[in-house]
Amino acid sequence: MTANSRRYHITTFGCQMNKADSERMAGILEGMGFEFTEDPNDANLVLYNTCTIRDNAEQKVYSYLGRQARRKHEQADLTLVVAGCVAQQEGEALLRRVPELDLVMGPQHANRLADLLEQVFAGNQVVATEPIHIMEDITKPRRDSQVSAWVNVIYGCNERCTYCVVPNVRGVEQSRSPEAIRNEIVELGRQGYKEVTLLGQNIDAYGRDLPGVTPEGRHLHTLTDLLRCVHDVPGIERIRFATSHPRYFTDRLIAACAELPKVCEHFHIPFQSGDNHILKAMARGYTHEKYRRIIHHIRQSMPHAGISADAIVGFPGETEAQFQNTLDLVDEIGFDLLNTAAYSPRPGTPAALWEQQLSDEVKADRLQRLNHLVSIKAAERSQRYLGRIEEVLVEEQNPKDATQMMGRTRGNRITFFAGASELKGQIVKVKITEARAFSLTGHLVEAKLPVSV
Template sequence: MDTTTTKQRYHITTFGCQMNKADSERMAGIIENMGFEWSEDPNNADLIVYNTCTIRDSAEQKVYSYLGKQAKRKHREPHLTLVIAGCLAQQEGEALLRRVPELDLVMGPQHANRLEDLLQQVYNGNQVVATESAHIAEDITTPRRDSTVTAWVNVIYGCNERCTYCVVPNVRGIEQSRTPEAIRAEIERLAKMGYKEITLLGQNIDAYGRDLPGTTPEGRHQHTLTDLLYFIHDVPGIERLRFATSHPRYFTERLIKACAELPKVCEHFHIPFQSGDNEILKLMSRGYTHQKYRRIIDTIRRYVPDATISGDAIAAFPGETEEQFNNTLKLMTDIVFDHTNTAAYSPRPGTPAALWDNQLSEEVKSDRLQQLNHLVSIQAEMRNQRYLHRVEEVLVEDQNPKTPTQVMGRTRGNRLTFFRGDINELKGKLVQVKITEARAFSLTGESVEVRQVLAV
């Protein structure tokens, strides 16, 4: 189908994690290469992609609701092309076509780079399902990135862990690391385009490189996340590096030391703990104890005393007793996190824990989640108070949508910060900001000095 003459429009709706956001940017790049232009309103789009998540049931239900509306529209406008991508597509596969026959393409996350070929098959009159296991080809498409200041860079796809509650390994496949050279080349391209901050992404980023060949003379694996940080650190024009998501089982002192030594690596560590109870951690197949988790945090605070530390917690895992839940609250109280992402346990298809007969009631889930969230906001506010009257370096990303006279950006510790300024002048700049107000989830300040960052 030649879209160049008609300038057809497309829309992508993204659910879920940072990996999904990165995949959506790559798919948007492919679609724009095909001659489509972006439409803010899905109802004006000729091609709609839902990039889905299956971590929680609520995200799935939202997808089905959106799909239902567009499926009805397709009866009125048969030219509309409907694509469902991502983890729900991988999990459900052909069953989605039975549930929503109006779909044209069902595509798992490993096939994001093949989108053009798959759409071509659709335009040739086929209904396509692409969920078979695939080697992820090195991506040469330029993503359509949502930001011009910060960018995601995938370093490892998939996950080999088998946490009993998690559907990710089933839907994103086995671990596949990109080569350090390919990653550095992408970051160099981004630097030339004026990007200032890179977040390295992996479902289990600390596992980076263990599927790549090579060991050092001492017998250590040659390609680790730590080695990668040293390898890419000196790319000119890049001011900041971040990485996510970590797994406590693989988080090493060597990695923490590198973060302390390398000036571009931000002082922000996101390490999910999920539970503070050893018995629950064992049932989850997490492979560590709460004592090991605490030692990791102690080591971080020894090397990087002012580090921002965030985590993930699951409330009401099957069989969790009141005492076991209190152990999670205790872990959080002892560590005092800057932020914690919380969720009530949600049974996912194809995971062991979904089949257990000791599921907790919705009331217990709701109550425990509420208790977690209450503690999260108290801790976030408490930790943010330490920034009051301090001068923090903020990378300006955008205008404050609520207050156009203000710009917004993030500190090195990943705290969202607002201050008065002109976005046209400050976008992409590093600004020293004196913090005048600290709330639980954001800061406000006034600029002290702007550091010019030259584009390469």
């Protein structure tokens, strides 16, 4: 492959962790002399960063792969890579299914992409799915945004939720050191980024694998301590974190979020089910009463906080009454956003083998009923914004209306307003005039630059 013909394309499926991994792999590829192309059919290297949380995401990967595999028969220098969770789960079985593949690599190997590709370019078909210690981030990611950046703080997951394949494919928890995380954020501040989101599959577990405890027996490094460690980084004006686990979510963390001005009042805390029997079958390790207490404490400290979550309907054995408990929790709490999914059996998970699997019709019906309630409650929650002046970090132009800019409130609501592109990257004040279920519209009341009328 000649240097001037090196073009790559990455398609990313799934969670924020995958998006962050893709940005790092893009940075590695550009360091190797590749140029990004939007069109996979124009690329010499096509990489699919895959997700195996639900079956439909996995099937979509195979559909995309089939197209590129056929293309490879006409274009011998095409390099095909499958990364991420499907790669980790399937391993060499992927090569049997798609023999045109050059590289199959699990998420723990993202930082090794250059080394693995050198083996491919030497004529080898490579599978990298063995557990390894994740190398410290030394690559410069090719970030999709110039305003907000993902920062991985902990990889892997030690939980054993009975429906979830993530621990099998992402490995055990490995926390990055506070110094390495802070150094990355300092560099982001220097580059002009205004917001960072600290990422972990189970971010509340941060630090428990790092050495050191306090005299009281508390881990020396926790998410709360990390927030304090990075809070004063110059240039960074907003800090977010995800994804939280109710089992480990503490009042100490809530107090720090209320106290630290840069930490946004936005919490993503999956509850999965509102029924204690289902939660126990899921091995989640908390009750719906504990979950409700967490939300109550957040709203006591930060009444206008944005709260989002994940929920699963149709878990094996879920009765109509147990599903109703989920509806009751959603109705009572009123989420700003809820990611919902019908249960999908995943290979290698206990729940996939259980009897009492529910029919697709029952799951679809429950999902539709839950989504209907979510929209109603989100629209109700949105009304609190009407007439308020919100701080909005301007991210980009509205792709559907060139006269508008768009950004997010501290509570993570997408907000549209009339304004010029020079406002990108600024925090501006917007008076909210229209509140929809999942987005807001307003007009600019304060900005450093003049805006077009």
